Amino acid sequence: MLDFNNVLLDFTKDVWSYISLGYFKQMTKGGQVGSFTMPHEVDPANFGNCHSNLLMAKAAIASVSTNVSTFKRDVTDIFARFTWLGLTHSLVAYKKSLHGIKMLQVNESQLSEELEKNWVVLAETIQTAMRIYAVPEPYETLKELTRGDVDKESISFFIRNLDLPEEEKLNLLNLIPHSYTGEAGNLAISIDEALGSLSVFKIK
Known part of the structure; x- marks a missing residue:
């Protein structure tokens, strides 16, 4: 659970950053209070609550x-109290993150x-295709290209001058940043299926 909570801590920080960068907007509700100084802003309160919990x-x-007595006295009540306290805060955090x-x-x-840039x-x-067709030094070649100004x-x-089959070149030339996701789609589906099997993640 501690490992999962640490991952979720990083997730809340990331989402907060994405909201700040404008990648995400937050849906508002009638009567919802905004920022103290900027009423038009909506604080990501659920993620802040999740983070605190x-x-x-x-x-x-x-x-x-760490709370173990050197005199070996019975500390079962302390263990139970703090374990349940940790579990309770964790469950509140999970629900708040899902609501957020x-x-x-x-x-x-x-x-x-952002993608257009x-x-x-x-x-x-491109590097994957170069490796499949045994194009020499794919990493080094791409490094020279991508560490400068890169545009369409x-x-x-670069693609047109690669030693690749014409069909593969055409496939690469048809790709755009807006549509290329690599394995992200499959990974997202597998995570969604894994979380769907856990009842704690179902919001009622």
Whole structure:
């Protein structure tokens, strides 16, 4: 549980950052209070609540492992109290994170703008194709390209001059940052299926 909580802690920080960068918007409800100084802003309160509860859970569970008497007295009640305290804070954190996720809305225009500036994301699949067809030094060759200014034209020029079958070149030339996701889709599906089997993650 501690390992999972640590992962969730990082997740809440990441989501908070993505909201700040404008990658996510938060759906609002009538009467919802915004930021103290900027009423138009909606604080990611669920993720903040999740973060605080995870820290409380971490402290409670950690105290169980350190609160051992040198005189070997019975500390069962202390173990039980802090274990349940850690579990309770963890469950509250899980529910708050899920409620926060339900309020998220992808800011497609912002993401589209970011992707248009980052044709370098296609380097992964280009390198994979180069390795499949045994093109010499795929990593080193791509490193020279991708550590400079990369745009649609430079990527297209690079692909056309590769020693690859024409069909493979055409496949690569048809890729755009907006549609290329690599294995992300399959990974997301497998995670969703794994979480779906755990009743604790079902919001009522």
